[in-house]
Amino acid sequence: xxxxxxxxxxxxxxxxDSVILAIERKAASKLQDTRTVKKICKLDDNIFLAFxxxxxxxxxxxxxxxxxxxxxxxxxxxxxSVDNLTRYIAHxxxxxxxxxxxxxxxxxxxxxxxDDDGVPKLFHTDPTGVFSAWKANATGRNSNxxxxxxxxxxxxxxxxxxxxxxxxxxxxxxxxxxxxxNIEVLIIxxxxxxxxxxxxxxxxVTAIEKEKEEEEAKRKxxxxxxxxx
Amino acid sequence: xxxxxxxxxxxxxIVAASASAAHSIIQIKDTEDKLHVIDPRKILATVGEAGDRxxxxxxxxxxxxxxxxxxxxxxxxxxxxHFIRWQLANSIRSRSPYQVNCLLAxxxxxxxxLKKLNEAKNESKPDGSGSYLWYMDYLGSMEKVxxxxxxxxxxxxxxxxxxxxxxxxxxxxxxxxxGRCVDEVRKRIIINNxxxxxxxxxxxxxxxxxxx
Numbered sequence: 001x002x003x004x005x006x007x008x009x010x011x012x013x014x015x016x017d018s019v020i021l022a023i024e025r026k027a028a029s030k031l032q033d034t035r036t037v038k039k040i041c042k043l044d045d046n047i048f049l050a051f052x053x054x055x056x057x058x059x060x061x062x063x064x065x066x067x068x069x070x071x072x073x074x075x076x077x078x079x080x081s082v083d084n085l086t087r088y089i090a091h092x093x094x095x096x097x098x099x100x101x102x103x104x105x106x107x108x109x110x111x112x113x114x115d116d117d118g119v120p121k122l123f124h125t126d127p128t129g130v131f132s133a134w135k136a137n138a139t140g141r142n143s144n145x146x147x148x149x150x151x152x153x154x155x156x157x158x159x160x161x162x163x164x165x166x167x168x169x170x171x172x173x174x175x176x177x178x179x180x181x182n183i184e185v186l187i188i189x190x191x192x193x194x195x196x197x198x199x200x201x202x203x204x205v206t207a208i209e210k211e212k213e214e215e216e217a218k219r220k221x222x223x224x225x226x227x228x229x
Numbered sequence: 230x231x232x233x234x235x236x237x238x239x240x241x242x243i244v245a246a247s248a249s250a251a252h253s254i255i256q257i258k259d260t261e262d263k264l265h266v267i268d269p270r271k272i273l274a275t276v277g278e279a280g281d282r283x284x285x286x287x288x289x290x291x292x293x294x295x296x297x298x299x300x301x302x303x304x305x306x307x308x309x310x311h312f313i314r315w316q317l318a319n320s321i322r323s324r325s326p327y328q329v330n331c332l333l334a335x336x337x338x339x340x341x342x343l344k345k346l347n348e349a350k351n352e353s354k355p356d357g358s359g360s361y362l363w364y365m366d367y368l369g370s371m372e373k374v375x376x377x378x379x380x381x382x383x384x385x386x387x388x389x390x391x392x393x394x395x396x397x398x399x400x401x402x403x404x405x406x407x408g409r410c411v412d413e414v415r416k417r418i419i420i421n422n423x424x425x426x427x428x429x430x431x432x433x434x435x436x437x438x439x440x441x
Contacts, residue, residue, distance in 0.1 A: 042301075043298075067295060070295045070298075074288065
């Protein structure tokens, strides 16, 4: 749990027809090749996982779940549902809290994807093995702040792909140093999944920053250190 | 009984398989697809024991997908072929071997990394792209070949392929060649195999052709 609290933030938002996973990319040292550090992992064709916490533990968990996803396809000739895969991951995490000699996985995961029915799904697991479905969630450093932001601004009605992306990035920017280089965003739709490219991301970030500034200016103009926003 | 024919030309690979599924003297189905798509650009054409065939191809397909997910990119044709051969070679000395003979047909997109590696050597496919066809049998043998067959009908087809195969055939020509082979199989094999499934792989992926 402590490891998760120190881990880089991850945010996920479930839109009406998309799931957005956004992670804070920790500033790497100059010699490090940032492309090799993957924090959003593909588990199966339309199921992705973002995590916060110990990277090595996450790697083991991701590997196990990839095998489970293929094993399910082999046995049932059907892709595994997001629900089932989350259950498996949560079950694995729980097992390591109870069996002798093993320490729990220091990872909280956000699992997003689509099932055959075309409905977007988002789940969250934590080191204790608890899991549940969410409309939007965050884990890792300062996740409480981010979650509060999401709670205030999640409008079930207006969650198009772009709206959800903006919300996810905006929420992440609450706690992450501004700059598109520190954020990675994955947009999952029923038929595709794509990482938001550098250019589009920086445009979005700049637009959000501008909005933030405008809101800040408005607030100051009102004269009250108000509690909205 | 069962026949599978594969022809690899410069820019495509074509595979055909008899579409009958039989159980002792009964033909259960004449629309069986033995050209199993294990990857968007690879087909594993199998003949052999009925249950083993499906079990083996499913197992291979799922493991290849797992490998591709782990790597973050598609498997190369060569790595897939070696993996399949390894599984077959392991199985022959196990308690219950897979009784499966297969042909792996694949078409690789160009890989720039390979090109750099192979620049020094005089490789015919410097960037790894192009058509591949491997003959693999249940004992674990593996040969990369321009054309190959499996099954009883294969014996007759090999002679025809020897005579008429050319590396630079167009898709239409290779389809015609398959037609010739299929005709021969229909004529000479004692067990009736009237229908054949045909698939072709080229740089655009896998296309299912009409049943011959």
